[in-house]
Amino acid sequence: MSDDDRSEPTKLTRSKQRWASEGKFLTGATDRAEGDRLPPGQHLVRDWPVLDLGQQPDIARERWRLTIDGMVERPVTLDWAGFMALPQTAVRSDIHCVTTWSRYDNDWSGVATRDLLDHVGPVDAAAFLTLLGYDGYTTNVPLADFAAADALLVHSWQGKPLTREHGGPVRLVIPHLYFWKSAKWISRIAFLGADKPGFWEVNGYHRRGDPWAEQRYSED
Numbered sequence: 001m002s003d004d005d006r007s008e009p010t011k012l013t014r015s016k017q018r019w020a021s022e023g024k025f026l027t028g029a030t031d032r033a034e035g036d037r038l039p040p041g042q043h044l045v046r047d048w049p050v051l052d053l054g055q056q057p058d059i060a061r062e063r064w065r066l067t068i069d070g071m072v073e074r075p076v077t078l079d080w081a082g083f084m085a086l087p088q089t090a091v092r093s094d095i096h097c098v099t100t101w102s103r104y105d106n107d108w109s110g111v112a113t114r115d116l117l118d119h120v121g122p123v124d125a126a127a128f129l130t131l132l133g134y135d136g137y138t139t140n141v142p143l144a145d146f147a148a149a150d151a152l153l154v155h156s157w158q159g160k161p162l163t164r165e166h167g168g169p170v171r172l173v174i175p176h177l178y179f180w181k182s183a184k185w186i187s188r189i190a191f192l193g194a195d196k197p198g199f200w201e202v203n204g205y206h207r208r209g210d211p212w213a214e215q216r217y218s219e220d
C-alpha cells in the first residue's frame, strides 16, 4: 500500500459520501416526532410474538451461509466468520407487524445493510431485492428501503444471540417497514432490476409495506 492509498478515504467512507451527495438511498427511513412513533392501527405489546410459516429451520452457526448474488459487482457466499468479520453495528428500533402489534426498543446488533452493500457493490441498474429464508420464505424490498441507515442483518437481540424461533442465527431487520419484510433464517439476498413479489406479496400483501401509510394489502 502506498502513502497515496493510505491518505485516501476508505472505500466505505467514499460510498457513504457518494450516497449522501447523490441523495441515494435516502427515501427509506425518516426521522419521526415521538408523537408519530406508533403507526396508525397499531397497538403496543411487551412480549415478542413469533410468526412464521410453521417451520423453524435449525441452522447452526457453523452450517449457516448467506449468498448475495444477482446484480452486484462482487457476488459472495459468507460463512459465519466472514459475516462476523464485516463491520458490526448496534441499533435500537421498533417492530411493527401487519397483524397490528408493535414492540418498542429492541436492541439489535449485526451488520448494517449499508456495509453489506459496500461489500458487494450493487450495479447501477439494481433497484429491488428478493430475500430468501432457509424455510423457503421469500419477500421483496426496494433497494432504497433495504439501504436505510437503521436496517441490519442481526445476530443478537437485547445482547443475546437471536433465538431460532425469531430467525437465528441471522435475520434481516428493516424497522421502517412492516415486519414481514424482515426475513428470518436469511439464506440469500438476490439483487434485481425489477420488483418480484414474494410469498405474502403474492398472497395480497402490499409490495412495499410502509406502516405509517398503512400499506397492509395491495390495491390491485
Ligand SMILES: Nc1nc2c(c(=O)[nH]1)N[C@H]1C(S)=C(S)[C@@H](COP(=O)(O)O)O[C@H]1N2
Residues within 6 Å of the ligand: 048, 049, 050, 051, 052, 053, 054, 097, 098, 132, 133, 134, 135, 136, 137, 165, 166, 167, 179, 180, 181, 182, 183, 184, 185, 186
Ligand atoms: N424466513 C421467514 N421470515 C419471516 C417469516 C417467515 O415465515 N419466514 N414471517 C414474517 C412475518 S409475517 C413476520 S410478522 C415476522 C415475524 O418475526 P418474529 O417471529 O420474530 O416476530 O417475520 C417475517 N419473516
Ligand SMILES: [Mo]
Residues within 6 Å of the ligand: 051, 097, 098, 099, 179, 180
Ligand atoms: Mo407478519
